[in-house]
Amino acid sequence: MPSHHLQLPLSRRGLLLASAGAGAALAVGANPARAAGGKRPFGRYGSPTARLTPQTLYVDPHGRGDFTSVQAAVTAATGTGRTLVLAPGVYRETVAVDATRTEATWIGASQDPRDVVIVYDNAAGTPKPGGGTYGTTGSATTTVQAAGFTARWITFANDWLRADHPGITGTQAVAIKVRGDRSAFHHCRFLGHQDTLYADSMSLAVFARQYYSHCYVEGDVDFVFGRATAVYEDCHFRTLNRTDLTAAPYGFVLAPSTAGANPRGYLVVRGRVGSEAPDAHYKLARPWVPSSDTTARPSLTVRNTWLGPGIDAVAPYTNMSDSFPWQSQRFAEYRNTGPGAEISVPANRPQLTAEQAESATRATYLGDWRPWKRGC
Template identity: 45%
Template sequence: MGASAIATASTHEPPAPSTTAATATGTSTASEAIPVSDDDTADVITVETDGSGDFSSVQEAVDAAPAGATVRIGPGVYRGPVVVAASDLTLVGATGDPRDVVITDDRASGLPKPGGGTWGTSGSASVVISGDDVHSRDLTFENSFLREEHPEVTSTQAVAVRTTGDRLVFDNVRFLGHQDTLYANSPNTETTSRQYYRNCYVEGDVDFVFGRGTAVFHGCEIRSLDRGSDSDNGYVTAPSTPPEQEFGFLFTESCFTSDAPPESVYLGRPWVPSSDLDARPQALIRDSWMGRHFKEQGWIEMSSGHDWRQFQLREFANKGPGALNTPDRPQMSAEEAAGHTAEAYLAGSDGWNPVREPARPVCTARGR
């Protein structure tokens, strides 16, 4: 998504600001895990880098796992792309600390791929989850591509995770990247894919939460990386909600942090793909803490002819130095906000409700 620019990953951790939001750390082992199975006899497949588990490759373990199985991944860095096409599967880091288990690759949209051509945005993903009812917990998903190491590449979109499955849960998971980190998508414009992110950490600089999925970020830290500019350090969201889909992105009880200079980051920009010119992008940020890196003009168009004001890009009851109420930061009314809850976004026609209260404080700048 969007144009590239040189970015620098921040390693500084500002003090946690005061906030009433219940939120995430991604480094604690004390979180209340979301139940994934009532079957105590479910298969457990182990992965260890030293070969002491059932497999040493995450992909091999996923391919071998039967429905209902848990893939328990030992500490280490697992390099290479992973595709989770099977449904009803749990991926869990063995230590409970997501920093200990990293699944990573370093492809970017503009890098050449075997057989000719380039990877493209979708093909750049380190991890693809297309199966339904896949739960991930206590893991890090990363795209380690760095622009400064590839000055010859102009298309620098580099996805850490691309999702198209329904009823997906991510609990205490880190998503690391720069441009297009998390592609919260669906298989097509006619199919709604619901995704619940609890106690997670997502970082990036350009459009780093994007796609047409119905995604709820609950008690998460959303961290904008400093690209080295005094005035333009990117965009957080780029929703592309289909016109018949009721909901897009919801960020609730979360925290938006950055080391970037004040007023240098946009909340987002609507993505109207050439393949879906009828898209009606939606994003709501509510009951969250917002750092001073956000601009007074919260939203901006991505391409000409698609003015952000015609879409549902709004805020409600946020706090912090970046929670501004200006003509370019539309606020949702309390009456309407009553119907925009995590439960409402995820219910669908089957009444799915994975929602649990976040268990830990946020705004701890848990980055690289």
């Protein structure tokens, strides 16, 4: 995604301490008995000697599982239907799940996503060892290409900081890029700054379906973006403060890049958009029409969602490029509440009719796939 402004002096520790609710911050690995000296790091999910199934692999950074790194377990988990159980700890590594490893499931053993963190610190402008830079896609801490991927109770993070790298202008730093169809995340956290959660697809012709339930996402610039058909249900989005800026906007929550042939893009339902920034300093969304697909028609519906004072209620949408104004895209709202949802200029806030809202549901967006029936 295009870069915006620079320098947000937030420490890496501060990033990892961020919680899914105000006043509820806990340290990563906050349960020391589980994370370091405990005898049962995998909780009710058993242990390497008492497996859930023969397809289960156990990951523990302290050496009490089958592997100490997530990527090593992914590499070993060939084929389809493999389960990884992750013990509490901070896994500082990049992880890639290729398209052959379908129907994989990752489980945070403690059932608290703050305990299990997969994190790295590449940005788009970070130099690669062999020359060049990583680019936005290459900056991802975790990349998932396989279909049927499910994750529960895990934090995916990118703790690259602008303030630590003033000479780098490519400040996009992805926590996770998800490209596979039928990808589901339950009770997960996604932490970063610019381009935190990249909800995408394998190609322009594939309308990958994704489902995010009871998740927490934070960032500043376009921190939920991409061309997937994605439903965000009961999720909390949190905009970060920016001490490097003196004027609004500080950033943008959502930046869909839906293919023009796709009838549906992003759906936010029963969500919450909070902020640590001053009032009205964030836009709710802007459309991304990438140079690789100038026929894109970004689609976003936000319904039954609480929008906090951090959102600019007068003008919640803006353009990423004047060549593709947001008014010509597919943005709409329905029955939102909160100070950021107040309608003072109706033309700036397109609303669905009650009849149109009947088709703006998770079932309509996801078709015959019902991931919420398997959620935890």
